[in-house]
Amino acid sequence: MATLSALRWVGRGLLFAAVGLLLGSAGAVGITRLTGHPKVAETVITLGYVGALLGWLLGVGVWDVWAREWFGLPTRSLQGPGGSRFFRFNTDHKVIGVQYLVTFVVLLLLAGGLAMLMRAELMSPGRDVLSARDFNTTMSLHGIIMVAVAVATIIGGFANFVVPLLIGAEDVAFPRINALSFWIIPPVAVLLVLTPFFGGFDSGWTAYPPLSVLNAQGQLLFLLAFLTFGLSSILGGLNFIVTIAKLRAPGMTWGRLPIFVWSIFAAAIISLTATQFVALGLLMVILDRVVGMAFFDAARGGNALLYEHVFWFYSHPAVYIMILPAFGIWLEVLSHFSRKPLFAYKLVVGALLSVVAISYLVWAHHLYTSGMQGFLHIPFMVTTELISIPTGIVFLAALGTIWRGRLWLTTPMLFALAVVFNFLIGGLTGIFLADVPTDIQLQDTYFVVAHFHYTIMGGEIFALMAGVYYWFPKITGRMYNERLGRLHFWSMFLLYQVTFIPMFWVGIHGMNRRVADYAPNLAGANQFISIAAFLLGVSFLVLVYNLVVSWRRGPVAGANPWRARTLEWQTSSPPPVENFPYPPRVVGSPYDYGVPGSQHALPGVAGGAGSSEEKEVRNG
Amino acid sequence: MNKDTVRVFLLWLALTALGELLVLRLNLFPLAAADEAVIVDRAFRTLLVLAVPVFVFVLVTLGYSVLRFRSRGQPEQDGPPVRIHKPWVVFWLVWTTALTLLVIVHPGITGMRELHMKAAEPVDLVVKAEGGRWFWRVTYPELGVTTTDEIVLPVGKHVRFDVSAMDVLHSFWIPAFRIKIDAVPGMVTRIDATPTQLGSFNEDAQMRLQCAELCGLAHAQMTVPLRVVSQAEFEAWIATQSRQARNP
Numbered sequence: 001m002a003t004l005s006a007l008r009w010v011g012r013g014l015l016f017a018a019v020g021l022l023l024g025s026a027g028a029v030g031i032t033r034l035t036g037h038p039k040v041a042e043t044v045i046t047l048g049y050v051g052a053l054l055g056w057l058l059g060v061g062v063w064d065v066w067a068r069e070w071f072g073l074p075t076r077s078l079q080g081p082g083g084s085r086f087f088r089f090n091t092d093h094k095v096i097g098v099q100y101l102v103t104f105v106v107l108l109l110l111a112g113g114l115a116m117l118m119r120a121e122l123m124s125p126g127r128d129v130l131s132a133r134d135f136n137t138t139m140s141l142h143g144i145i146m147v148a149v150a151v152a153t154i155i156g157g158f159a160n161f162v163v164p165l166l167i168g169a170e171d172v173a174f175p176r177i178n179a180l181s182f183w184i185i186p187p188v189a190v191l192l193v194l195t196p197f198f199g200g201f202d203s204g205w206t207a208y209p210p211l212s213v214l215n216a217q218g219q220l221l222f223l224l225a226f227l228t229f230g231l232s233s234i235l236g237g238l239n240f241i242v243t244i245a246k247l248r249a250p251g252m253t254w255g256r257l258p259i260f261v262w263s264i265f266a267a268a269i270i271s272l273t274a275t276q277f278v279a280l281g282l283l284m285v286i287l288d289r290v291v292g293m294a295f296f297d298a299a300r301g302g303n304a305l306l307y308e309h310v311f312w313f314y315s316h317p318a319v320y321i322m323i324l325p326a327f328g329i330w331l332e333v334l335s336h337f338s339r340k341p342l343f344a345y346k347l348v349v350g351a352l353l354s355v356v357a358i359s360y361l362v363w364a365h366h367l368y369t370s371g372m373q374g375f376l377h378i379p380f381m382v383t384t385e386l387i388s389i390p391t392g393i394v395f396l397a398a399l400g401t402i403w404r405g406r407l408w409l410t411t412p413m414l415f416a417l418a419v420v421f422n423f424l425i426g427g428l429t430g431i432f433l434a435d436v437p438t439d440i441q442l443q444d445t446y447f448v449v450a451h452f453h454y455t456i457m458g459g460e461i462f463a464l465m466a467g468v469y470y471w472f473p474k475i476t477g478r479m480y481n482e483r484l485g486r487l488h489f490w491s492m493f494l495l496y497q498v499t500f501i502p503m504f505w506v507g508i509h510g511m512n513r514r515v516a517d518y519a520p521n522l523a524g525a526n527q528f529i530s531i532a533a534f535l536l537g538v539s540f541l542v543l544v545y546n547l548v549v550s551w552r553r554g555p556v557a558g559a560n561p562w563r564a565r566t567l568e569w570q571t572s573s574p575p576p577v578e579n580f581p582y583p584p585r586v587v588g589s590p591y592d593y594g595v596p597g598s599q600h601a602l603p604g605v606a607g608g609a610g611s612s613e614e615k616e617v618r619n620g
Numbered sequence: 621m622n623k624d625t626v627r628v629f630l631l632w633l634a635l636t637a638l639g640e641l642l643v644l645r646l647n648l649f650p651l652a653a654a655d656e657a658v659i660v661d662r663a664f665r666t667l668l669v670l671a672v673p674v675f676v677f678v679l680v681t682l683g684y685s686v687l688r689f690r691s692r693g694q695p696e697q698d699g700p701p702v703r704i705h706k707p708w709v710v711f712w713l714v715w716t717t718a719l720t721l722l723v724i725v726h727p728g729i730t731g732m733r734e735l736h737m738k739a740a741e742p743v744d745l746v747v748k749a750e751g752g753r754w755f756w757r758v759t760y761p762e763l764g765v766t767t768t769d770e771i772v773l774p775v776g777k778h779v780r781f782d783v784s785a786m787d788v789l790h791s792f793w794i795p796a797f798r799i800k801i802d803a804v805p806g807m808v809t810r811i812d813a814t815p816t817q818l819g820s821f822n823e824d825a826q827m828r829l830q831c832a833e834l835c836g837l838a839h840a841q842m843t844v845p846l847r848v849v850s851q852a853e854f855e856a857w858i859a860t861q862s863r864q865a866r867n868p
Contacts, residue, residue: 210788298805378729381729386720389716393716420682436728438731441657444800509826
């Protein structure tokens, strides 16, 4: 019975979605009949999906929680205790954080499974396991799902759960927008999972036209999914910027903000302001497909290069949406587990914001070999290389923080230390791709594949793992098993290196990316990579087992098992709905380990919310 | 300087020397069969030489810290409350900025300049390559020959490739020459190479024209074997091809 009531709202969402799908499709059929437009199927898919998306959102809770007030009707809250709250249009940031985390960890495992399929095909040259079409769809799905995981897991999951706590707030600025940005995600996942039934899509996650205009209808599902996901990302960015700017507790000045909050602020600026560009590019491809426009059709005056510029104008900054929050977790964990102040805090804040600024000016380094004008090469090489300076500052902070600290090598700390190593390799190999002469050879080879896996998986996903173990006791109120945590760390860390280091080598030796087949001279290396990859996949089972079992039966963690100074640890685990009984009063830096008598915050007192100090902060 | 700093410095020195030795001695690259390949490989090796000290510095500091400063169990005391150390910050910023500017200029700009100067030399042979799903049509416009199953080039001659696409994006890549340029519908892109070594795909898989931009179903199979031959053999091959074209 409990399960049934938990799924009541999801069921209603599905019902409304079905109605929306019917209405949208009927509309599409009507329009194509009236106008004689030949692309009936594509029109039906597009309008049917728009109807289904609106129906889903209204049914799952937007109507009751939100839309009723537009018509002067009383709204209702879908909050509440028990497991069913995770299956509702709940506006509690902690519930939304858990919804994001669980959804995206499942997607991470799913896309990881797709990588295993690809490695099975690549075990030996020639065609073995998958058809050409299935390989391309598998590869493309792996790409886009992992991109979504990388963009949304830390921001949607941890930032949602932790940022309001870290700044001493009760919730985010716009709780209903927050819930909306989560409930937009399930339709995205459904569309992507359905692509193989519509002929798949073979364009990778980049979806360059003209291919993406000409191929099977699965491509259209992909385009709609990506577009919808972008909307969620924009709403999330908006919410975090306003939350951090406006809802800080009394005394929480910008100079006392934990670095994770700064990193989310920086990433949110990119989410809010760059995502529109990829949406524009995707929309133009959709219009080419569905309406028959010719933005990218050279024969009718279009230009294929245009898409590459618009796409990367978002998609390069997007890698900083992925990595900046990872820097935040990384430095946060290093400071708390070295019991030392975060080294060069102000410089790091400056570095994060500089990365945001420069990230908008580097996109064309993806286009060195695209045939764009030659005079653009040097300017983009310069901006791209310049980003190493702020990134270097983050490394300086990491090393300066652990130097002469008291390093407590728990699982989160091990993962954070591993990020230093992995991102070092990711960063240094990036220089080979930023420099034009070497990129001419390396572009579109496995060297690129290895490089971005070292930054995004070795950097971000390892930081995500640090976050999972670090905040697990706060989120669940229980402790994970440390021994299994270390087993997971060491197996994942070592197998990760063994899997991805050889990819640099096969890239240098002439293996291009996104291929199901390769020259026989690379057979041995690929077999080695595949076996290592399978074992790496198995190491994730240790994580899943540990998390599931510990969530149910782990020992009670207590409010602050790490004796960390930041605010989320100064309330119970898990925190009550209102986070803190009264807003805490921040009086110092969160990182002043070893400073005698220093304190980050004092517990709030009744009536403290309207104090003069708080007004000062809010007005300032 | 304290004891820890001195030890890290000495470790850095030793491991950097070892790393540089490996970088300079090891045979890192596959067959390089054109002047352009030599320029690109040299740029790659320069970047590796510059990367080694940075890599080793971070690695040694990290490894030393983990081994030397770890605490058994939850630490009872806090570490020293050092928020910043100006000399180190200045040292770090100066070096990272200097290295960044260096890699932009060398091998970045200098390597591009070398490639441009090569391309500016007189062209001996123009080859037209059109990419379509999933084949390459290679034409020798001055010689009136078209082929889809093999590219043959004379050794030591400056070849200019005029690259275009018939349907979707492709990319013209010859791994042994280290050259790559996309084939874009509606435009002609150019890239140059001067083959320096005789050889063929059968001897070394790097000798191939490979599509490097995802173009759909048979993208991986979109390759054409490459053969570099002497001028005399090249002329003979052209003659055979034209004869076959006339009497199929």
